Amino acid sequence: MAVINPPGIPIERGKIHEFANSIECDEPLYHDEIAAKEAGLPSVVMPPTYSTVENFFPAAGQKNKVELLGLDLRFVLHGAQEWTIERPIFAGEHLTIEHEEPVGYTKKGKRGGEMQFYDMGINYKDKDGNVVMHVKSTVIQTGGVVK
Amino acid sequence: MSKVAISSVKEGDEYSFTVNDFNRTQFVKYAGGGGDFNPIHHDQTFAEKAGLETVFGMGLLTAGILSRVPVEWFGPTTVHKYNVQFRERLWPGDNVEFKGVVAKTYEKDGVAYADLTLSATNQDGKPLILSTATVRDQ
Numbered sequence A: 001m002a003v004i005n006p007p008g009i010p011i012e013r014g015k016i017h018e019f020a021n022s023i024e025c026d027e028p029l030y031h032d033e034i035a036a037k038e039a040g041l042p043s044v045v046m047p048p049t050y051s052t053v054e055n056f057f058p059a060a061g062q063k064n065k066v067e068l069l070g071l072d073l074r075f076v077l078h079g080a081q082e083w084t085i086e087r088p089i090f091a092g093e094h095l096t097i098e099h100e101e102p103v104g105y106t107k108k109g110k111r112g113g114e115m116q117f118y119d120m121g122i123n124y125k126d127k128d129g130n131v132v133m134h135v136k137s138t139v140i141q142t143g144g145v146v147k
Numbered sequence B: 001m002s003k004v005a006i007s008s009v010k011e012g013d014e015y016s017f018t019v020n021d022f023n024r025t026q027f028v029k030y031a032g033g034g035g036d037f038n039p040i041h042h043d044q045t046f047a048e049k050a051g052l053e054t055v056f057g058m059g060l061l062t063a064g065i066l067s068r069v070p071v072e073w074f075g076p077t078t079v080h081k082y083n084v085q086f087r088e089r090l091w092p093g094d095n096v097e098f099k100g101v102v103a104k105t106y107e108k109d110g111v112a113y114a115d116l117t118l119s120a121t122n123q124d125g126k127p128l129i130l131s132t133a134t135v136r137d138q
Helices: A013-022 A033-038 A048-056 A065-069 B024-034 B044-049 B059-066 B068-074
Strands: A076-085 A094-099 A103-108 A114-125 A131-141 B014-019 B079-086 B096-108 B111-121 B127-136
Touching: A013 A048, A013 B024, A013 B059, A048 A076, A048 A114, A048 B024, A048 B059, A048 B079, A065 A114, A065 A131, A076 B059, B014 B068, B024 B059, B059 B068, B059 B079, B059 B096, B059 B111, B059 B127, B068 B079, B068 B096, B068 B111, B068 B127, B096 B127
Parallel strands: none
Antiparallel strands: A076 A131, A076 B079, A094 A114, A103 A114, A114 A131, B014 B096, B079 B127, B096 B111, B111 B127
């Protein structure tokens, strides 16, 4: 995927509309900018799990998690994810991202043999440099297929 | 839909909805929405070669739909923390109940907070996701 410049994630009204539709959410404040402004907000609101669109916005020199961790996509599971949102985030903002060093550890799996876990954290900062969201995700590389 | 004020809810209050008969098109729509193009979620041939009967939904699709519980209940600007632990996978044909229960209410610096216990449960009663969230009035 081509990189984006300046680096970071543009929080966009059209992408929020599309993303909200992909989780089948009709919430007006995701789709209706006029309603958002009437409610005193600057624009439509970023959904909590929208951070995943980070996939679409790699920065120059930044490896994606598959490359970074050398994952075998046949046997990858998403273990957990945690969002901390410090304030509402709106379309029109541009967030820069700061990847924390992945933390790896292994566990014995009940169904898939030895499992390799990776905890990965990302800080999302607004234009003033404040961390407005932190996302931690846990990815599991299993030893084989998990039926 | 009008929203509920967090200051007005109490422990045990519930909100839920169901999504029936999940299909592969929903997985593909979410791939386009969120950017997860792992072929295990959309490519039948790839899934079979990996030893599965068919493709399964992204955990974040289920988590995204589950996030609608606090959003539709209290409003999209109220979600402060959202934590999901993935359990069972989402398969085509699944019927899933998405549910939230108020676990605790409190006030901090004059702002009303609620801790919620959330779950996405399939037709066999198995959890796809176990989750907690914290919402607060703006």
